[in-house]
Amino acid sequence: MSSSPNRLLAVIFGAVYLLVGLLGFAYTGGVGFLATQGGLILGIFEVNILHNIVHLLIGAALLIAGLASVPAAKGLNTTVGAVYLLVGILGLFLVGSSLNILALNAADNVLHFASAIVLLAVGLGADKRSRAAV
Template sequence: MMASSFPVQATTARHPVRLVARVVGAVFLLVGVFGFVPGVTSDYHSMMFAGHHSQAKLVGLFQVSVLHNVVHLLFGITGLLLARSVAGARAYLVGGGAIYLVLWLYGLAVGSDSAANFVPLNTADNWLHLALGIGMLGLGLVLVRRTAD
């Protein structure tokens, strides 16, 4: 009985959804760190804690603030922690994908100059959030289903 459970554990240890969640979590962690690096983040001197007045842009494209960078760091750490199990990795990708789709809708509904734009978000962020939402949700669903078949 013990020998038959070993291959199952070895399979779940290398499950593709866990690998993808680890990669996504690591990328978010790096993005959060790079958001605090002058040069990688343009107009770094104008970075604010929160709000749309921050003119700092990660790679000159994505508007960031201290809060935005901290959220990326926390989201990355969460991904790395949840990737320790198949269920956690799937929950991270599916849940994170859903969060990013909601964030995309929020970014569309709230103007970039609105006081409600506290993260801050710009057009480039909105398109990235759409892609992340679809990609993470899709990978979380497909990778688990595909390996179960």
């Protein structure tokens, strides 16, 4: 694996999101698949079963992209960053509503915005030469 910021970030974020997805199942016993309120990881991040599955899918995709190539990692970091920015914005309106099928709370929204900023910054700003060379 080359020393690419995008590949490194994708592998790290991928591993973390996989672990969070797995850990989430320890906190969602008795929580419905689409429950609008869920278990609390670390006492602050709310999750339901669907939220855990989303974390697993995103984690696996990031990890695979990070291990695959610079263009794959760069593209997925940018895409996931943009999606997390959208989820963060939507989360501001969904918390406390019946449409909150991911059981989002304020702490989740902050984490989604932070993830979006880091993923977009690296995805759009790093490895510029790699894109031109490929």
